[in-house]
Amino acid sequence: MKPSNPLSHPAHILLFDGVCHLCHGAVQFILQRDPTGQIHFASLQSEKGRELLAFYEYPQNEMQSVIFITNGKLYTKSDAVLRVGRKLNSAWPVLSRVALVIPRHFRDVVYDWIARNRYRWMGKAEQCMLPTPQIKSRFLE
Template sequence: MPAPIILFDGVCKLCSAWANFIIEHDAARRFRLCSVQSAAGQRLLAEHNYPTDTFETMLVVDGERRFEKSAAFFVVMHQLGWPWRALCVFQLIPRPLRDWLYDRIALNRYRLFGRYDLCRLPSADHAGRFVDE
């Protein structure tokens, strides 16, 4: 079964830091990463009926299942195992409230954390971690 794919905004500094966090802490390589600005990212967004011109959520695609916003975050934390799995206790907070907070950060991410002019390319030691065509 193919690894779940995490789609992220490759020009967002917060989102890129998130991708680096996953690479660092996913030693078992449970996930693959895909920038929404890449050709593969655009194809995956279109396949799952998400807009390709604006992107306001992290998306985890696991076969036919999709997780977005706070649900995507918790899917990743659960799969990364201990100690990250402990963060799943926050799923006790009602999803509308979690997603409202997620949206506040997502909608202001460039202003709060900055953005890159270009989507950064993965380094050679990250071979196989990113989805490409």
């Protein structure tokens, strides 16, 4: 089955680890700071997540990164996190732009360290996060 064109989806999609408690917390953080609802979500493990990964030819065995797809371009690791930050309210866009000045290699070393330890620090859920009815429209099916 050929994956569908992601341009038929919202312009800003965050793919996250659906069983990671740290990722669930990050999604909740983003939902509270994205009042216009620009960012939509799908878990990496979901059918829609796998479909988008296939379309962008991203290796599905590399689930150690959040992925942010914005306007048809895929970002991973610290680039993904900071590009999401640019869409949030308050000081997050400024902080994200400043952090993007730091070379990606150094940012990704920190990102990879957190990614390697996230289950040990925050735990792992038995199943993917189920959105509440109030936020269900922000999650791709």
